[in-house]
Amino acid sequence: MSITITLTDQDKSILRTAAYGAVSLLAAAGAPHKAVTHASIVLTSATGLVGHVLAAKSRDIHLPGKSVAELADQVLPSLTAAMGVLGEQYPGEVDNFRGTVLVAVEAVVGSGKGGPSPAVVVMARKIAAALDAA
Template identity: 40%
Template structure:
């Protein structure tokens, strides 16, 4: 199934997914809040199924996350949009599976600290949702 994905496609999907974790963990920095969000998101990522789950189960290559949240978002948000398009092209329904998985990862991180997203986390959730929705019919 995954052989239909090029190494570049697989890398883009990894960047998108791990980027969601990085963005959500960075939305509310702190000695405890950021790690909790990252752990919650990583646990959610481990439940991914289908082709999305297969790609996310691989050890990620060195990911290009450096700098501010804004700089990370410049890489991750377009990668989310492109990943949905790639997965839609490769397998029917897989783009929607990826969207649901990314939403679950982001929401898990957003709820990790207080049970509800902070305003900063809620705004990042909105930006992630916008990037995922861009390709929706």
């Protein structure tokens, strides 16, 4: 069975930017490389419509910024926008997207011997809040 995706290219870009941006934001906050790799694997392992969108080969993820703050200014609103897009067009995929991103975040927060740095913990909370803001 295949899934018919009727999202616009812009909507797909919002979802990819939000999900991969969340992982990039955690990396920028100081998450270990290995943990970030695990989080990326979570995103590419997603299922359903979200999985199809996140697994697609694309060059539409643009995350400019020279600081964590600049990256957060783009990623956090993208997370909220992604939840809104799915809520309007595919309400059944809202929990899938949120859950996928949060498992990716947990892959970072739950890794490492000494636990995550305070900056990574704070960023994880901000990502969760952005997902819940829609």
